[in-house]
Amino acid sequence: CELPGGDVHLEKLGEGLGVRPLLCGSSLSLRTVNSSRSAYACFLFAPLFFQQYQAATPGQDLLRCKILMKSFLSVFRSLAMLEKTVEKCCISLNGRSSRLVVQLHCKFGVRKTHDLSFQDCESLQAVFDPASCPHMLRAPARVLGEAVLPFPPALAEVTLGIGRGRRVILRSYHEEEADSTAKAMVTEMCLGEEDFQQLQAQEGVAITFCLKEFRGLLSFAESANLNLSIHFDAPGRPAIFTIKDSLLDGHFVLATLSDTDSHSQDLGSPERHQPVPQLQAHSTPHPDDFANDDIDSYMIAMETTIGNEGSRVLPSISLSPGPQPPKSPGPHSEEEDEAEPSTVPGTPPPKKFRSLFFGSILAPVRSPQGPSPVLAEDSEGEG
């Protein structure tokens, strides 16, 4: 496929999350998930986005691969330079040599060719349905971008909620730790209902999610001048952020904090003790459902789990090796889509969010070797 000018947006997305993209066949889709599984993003590019698009020939397998983000980003490293010098960008997949070729046709006849090696991989498909979320709001990304400006750049989490008078409130969130809370400055930004194109939520609802990842999405959406929709549910259920254009479709799914008692009070909502849905029930699919190789059948359940701090009501689920849903380890080329307990050695455990739980189910053709907790860090390959 060919992209006119520089494909600047991919870089912003990647930098926001710092994760691996997966390229999928018929329309170009880039999907990423972060190492703690608390954020997932999927960008779908319609063929019209490109000047020229040659889909996989019928009969050929759907192309699906994973690429190291660092390599991919290094191609699009300098946005300013890209915008000035690149006239055309051609991306092609060479299945035989397992290479993704990105060719930048620049001014003065300069042509830069990047050969990135890719690995075959499983589909990464998070299960989520914006329509099933009872609450939603939509506003131009610019409005939300302005709203997060007063927050310190280092702030990790923010609470979004509906306050009295149908005002939308963004509030900095700090964990209730003895010393640090005492020193932390709390900032609250209040937007009126009229700033939103659509606001479908009752007073008192609120969710807490990672601000850094939200900022990543916002900066992209602002630069593309798009509207951002936020679909959310009870605290603990993932929040879905969507942007849509005639040429591309983006979905971001972020985990939300499940215990929000203190914030419920501040935002005027009734206290809520939502039991975290039993992980097992949701994420254990029937092996019989996956009889064929169709990518759509590799559904990966997405749940939040809570940590195993003593103060929490429910015990941690994903950390106990015992009652794991049956899942097979990956093939020898390390499978990163497999279920990962929230503490993976080598990855700092997410402090507040216990990760969305991805349980990957492979087709029965690959004989499952029985349940085993996957603890190996994903292989980064040659980097």
Place this chain on the structure above:
Amino acid sequence: MKFRAKITGKGCLELFIHVSGTVARLAKVCVLRVCPDSLCFGPAGSGGLREARLWCEVRQGAFQQFRMEGVSEDLNEIHLELTAEHLSRAARSAAGASSLKLQLTHKRRPCLTVAVELVSSLGRARSVVHDLPVRVLPRRVWRDCLPPSLRASDASICLPRWRTLRSIVERMANVGDHVLVEANLSGRMTLSIETEVVSIQSYFKNLGNPPKSAVGVPQNRDLESMVQVRVDNRKLLQFLEGQQIHPTTALCNIWDNTLLQLVLVQEDVSLQYFIPAL
């Protein structure tokens, strides 16, 4: 204890943003003294004048509203310790705002609440509220945060053009750490730096001296004799680069071989920076 103040008007808001920015550049933790007719920023902790220190006063005229009730009638002040960067960040969010309100509140712990009324790009009203955690200081430490009361300085002179002064001190800082500041009462000032390899001197003349009555200089002073003090160049540079107001008056006072004091005044704001001699 009560405190409530409001700033409106672009000029006053900008000034407050610059003041809080300056304090944050020069001190990590500061003490906010709420007095009946002014707000004073000072360094935290007692250190006397062994280190470079900043004091800043914002008089009531900068506020559209100013009401306070101190600890008691005869001790009509409030001393609060807070992180200067917090206040600076909260004030920065008021760029282009219609008003900024300061209020002492209690939200699970004592806070200085900064409430900013903004107008969005579409003309819609928007508000941002910051709760800054503060520590109310007990009366026994109040003395530590007051600016020192000193005898009259030996020389007092108006500073040269700010940018010139800053660029000279910047270049000198590349050469060495100690700068000698000399001035007399005839409008002459010299900055010198000397190392084994090089010596640099900058001469300023016709600078003007503040009128004697304002300074309290003793009589019978030889107007030509230079008074000097050697200070840490980096501290001087830190002030020259960190301060953000646009002063209408900028002068310095020198106590021979003891102390250098820089004083800046803009409308209702005054900044004083003391650098002790090395």
